[in-house]
Amino acid sequence: MSDSKSLIAPESRRVAFLDRDGVINRDSGYVGHIENFEFLPGAVDAMRRLQDLGFTLAVVTNQSGIARGYFTEAAYDVLTNHMIDELEARGVRLAGVAHCPHLPTAAVAAYRLTCGCRKPAPGLILRLAERLRADLATSILIGDKASDIAAGRAAGVGRCYSVGRLTALSGDARADAEFGDLLQCVSTLASDRGLVLL
Numbered sequence: 001m002s003d004s005k006s007l008i009a010p011e012s013r014r015v016a017f018l019d020r021d022g023v024i025n026r027d028s029g030y031v032g033h034i035e036n037f038e039f040l041p042g043a044v045d046a047m048r049r050l051q052d053l054g055f056t057l058a059v060v061t062n063q064s065g066i067a068r069g070y071f072t073e074a075a076y077d078v079l080t081n082h083m084i085d086e087l088e089a090r091g092v093r094l095a096g097v098a099h100c101p102h103l104p105t106a107a108v109a110a111y112r113l114t115c116g117c118r119k120p121a122p123g124l125i126l127r128l129a130e131r132l133r134a135d136l137a138t139s140i141l142i143g144d145k146a147s148d149i150a151a152g153r154a155a156g157v158g159r160c161y162s163v164g165r166l167t168a169l170s171g172d173a174r175a176d177a178e179f180g181d182l183l184q185c186v187s188t189l190a191s192d193r194g195l196v197l198l
Helices: 043-052 074-090 123-131 146-155 181-190
Strands: 016-018 057-060 094-100 139-143 157-165 177-178
Touching: 016 123, 016 146, 043 057, 043 181, 057 123, 074 094, 094 123, 094 146, 123 139, 123 146, 146 177, 157 181
Parallel strands: 016 057, 016 139, 057 094, 139 157, 157 177
Antiparallel strands: none
């Protein structure tokens, strides 16, 4: 796991851990370059509203495109800094961004390993939580894959929500609630405090 760019210190210990592709931006398949990065409709507004609810924002993302040789860590860093800058220009501040470039079957040998940071393992969340001094029990995770929800559960995140077409999950991947997209999720959280551990 590595962090891109120097990010601001957190203002709150309640963290919203967000997956990236499919939650914040359109998942067109291994997004590793600026020209392929597109915010999903309503995502930036949803992130601003999460801030208004008192959450510190952090992104936790598997990036096996690096291990597959589709793009480099340097390209990933350029894209991440672009995302941070675009969000800051729109009033959204990220306290941390962490990624896992590993894959057990990686084409690039340097990344060919089984690690503790590739979701559904909780490593990305736990490392950021320690750095941000997060209260995991009152934090939330929002993802679009079963591995996101399972990672949140394994890390001890208080509430885990799924967005997109992810439905009928079970076991460790069972979400606390399912929504069409990030904006719908956050709008519901804002109107139904019972969904958030206060």
